[in-house]
Amino acid sequence: MAADKIRVLIVDDIAETRENVRKLLQFESDIEVVGTARTGREGIQLSQEVNPDVVLMDINMPDIDGITATENIRSQSPHVQVVILSVQSDQNYMRRAMLAGARDFLTKPPLGDELISAIKRAGEMAHVEREKGAKQQMAMSAAAGMTGFGGYAPPVRGKIVLVYSPKGGTGCTTIAVNLAIALNNEDTRSVLVDGNLQFGDVAIFVNEQGKNTIVDIAPRVDDLDAEIADEILIKHEASGIRILAAPQRPEMAEKVSPDQFMKVLQFLQKIYSYVVVDTSPILTDVILSAFDISDVVVLVTTQEIPAIKNSRLILDLLNTMGVGKDRIIFAMNRYDKRIAITPERVGENLKHEITSAIPLDEKIAINAVNRGVPFMLDNKSQPIGRGIFSLAETVRARLIALENENESSAIKR
Ligand SMILES: Nc1ncnc2c1ncn2[C@@H]1O[C@H](COP(=O)(O)OP(=O)(O)O)[C@@H](O)[C@H]1O
Ligand SMILES: [Mg+2]
Structure with missing residues (x-):
């Protein structure tokens, strides 16, 4: 057999x-x-x-x-x-x-x-x-059941979706937070990890400051189980996602090594279908190692020349690092159709198509951050929310395509 x-x-x-x-x-x-x-x-x-x-x-x-x-x-x-x-x-x-x-x-x-x-x-x-291992996995599912996930069956291996922008202020965190919510449903749970270890603000975006952070989990990476995860991850009641927040203060960032960060992500993959990682523009060793193990990278740009210039640099770097083109989803945030620099033009120029454009909506975006209520909760039918949904669909479709490709190439190679 x-x-x-x-x-x-x-x-x-x-x-x-x-x-x-x-x-x-x-x-x-x-x-x-x-x-x-x-x-x-x-x-x-x-x-x-x-x-x-x-x-x-x-x-x-x-x-x-x-x-x-x-x-x-x-x-x-x-x-x-x-x-x-x-x-x-x-x-x-x-x-x-x-x-x-x-x-x-x-x-x-x-x-x-x-x-x-x-x-x-x-x-x-x-x-x-x-x-x-199978017996342990059953115990894990039972634990996941206890943590309010009902009949949710953990994935064989969840996907790591890294959201990155080589320029600050382009909306990397906004996208990571709202994307994690858009990807989360009863069958596919998502967890959002703040990889901006110095100045992470994911917790603020969801109004859950002052709780546990990655510093509490890092020293225990070698014996993580569903119970520890349940104790340390923040439950965002309004959306149902789980959150692993960044350290409270910048000087605590060094308490988390790249290896620990990688192990945390790999552990979360065992419980969650999507592990969405927010990042900082600075390419720390932690972020570089996360790039390595991510399934897809959502690369965020805007219509501004500095952001576009940096996107070009990062596309080159990712290429050198061996992150294949098909693993990169290029997205434009704060898209304003009155501006002549269109997603098509940027895509052509950088030889990497922009597949998602999330419209500019300052009122909704800024209000959302200041209230600590992501717009995917109360404004998801607005254009900005629909932009995130369409990005989420692109991410899902790309992950499926990559999986099919891998299955057929694993034997051939
Ligand atoms: N699509 C958008 N339209 C208007 N403002 C946005 C949009 N996306 C993000 N913003 C705003 O831009 C600012 C920077 O966003 P943030 O997500 O913190 O960027 P980054 O993480 O890249 O530094 C925030 O005030 C946010 O509300
Ligand atoms: Mg940010």
């Missing part, structure tokens, strides 16, 4: 190694290669998508090395078993690999028998661990 096959993901930067390993495994009826990745980062991402039992992991790779990738994969999916395949027979590496949670260590090139029996051992362990 296909379901009982051991699902293997190969992570190695050398194409020849990937092919050789695949060939060694191709006649094993109970082993299936479900994907191959070329870097540690790709391995981490693909591991979330293809849900392997066993990962065959190289050590030396561009971007993220195999040991760090092992650690990351194991912390997200403890049932996944990692077998390190490396030219380094060095004891030092072996020790580090084991500490990172690797289950076995083979030197390259592996002998066929040796590799197959290592995969089988690891595969068995993965099945046992997966069952344990």
Whole structure:
């Protein structure tokens, strides 16, 4: 039965190694290669998508090395078993690999028998661990039920939607807050995370200041569960979304490391369908790491030249960082049709189509912030609210398209 096959993901930067390993495994009826990745980062991402039992992991790779990738994969999916395949027979590496949670260590090139029996051992362990995990997940759903989510079933892996603007004041926070509300419904819950750790103002936008913040959750990232999340996240009663606020004061920002921030997002993905992240224009390490693991980025510009100029720079940078074009949704906020710089022109100029335009409405937008009542609650049928709805639809559609694409490419690669 296909379901009982051991699902293997190969992570190695050398194409020849990937092919050789695949060939060694191709006649094993109970082993299936479900994907191959070329870097540690790709391995981490693909591991979330293809849900392997066993990962065959190289050590030396561009971007993220195999040991760090092992650690990351194991912390997200403890049932996944990692077998390190490396030219380094060095004891030092072996020790580090084991500490990172690797289950076995083979030197390259592996002998066929040796590799197959290592995969089988690891595969068995993965099945046992997966069952344990399923039980825990049920307990989590029960906890989610307790927290007033009714029959809400947590997603397999929620999506991270990062909202970013390279220029202050363009409406990044306004969009993040209202988008999180637009994406939230009974079947798809959203949580809004303030990634502007120094001067975050998400809590003010929803009039929930002075409560718990990310500083309360960061030190506990390694043993988070639904109960802790429930205790620390702010419940925004009026909209039903949950909020993870930024630290109360700027100097507290450094209490949250990029790794902790990433782990918090990855944890929230297990409970919420959408993890919407507000950011600051300053590219802190925290924000850069969030870019890496985000499913889509909503890039916000306006009709002003400085904002457009910075958008060009960030599009270039995202390209260099390996954030594909299809992961970026380019949106124009404060859109005023009397101004000659149209979304079409900006899109053409920057070679990235603007797919959403949210109209300028100072009265509604500013009133909303000052009252602490997001306009998606009381003005959603106004043009500004409809603009956010249409952005939310674009986000949903893009996530589905990306998912379909990944499913079909995971095997091909
Ligand atoms: N579509 C819009 N029309 C008019 N004003 C807006 C719009 N979007 C945001 N604003 C206003 O612009 C200001 C800056 O918004 P904010 O979301 O804080 O920007 P950022 O997070 O990018 O710094 C706020 O006063 C907000 O009310
Ligand atoms: Mg802001």
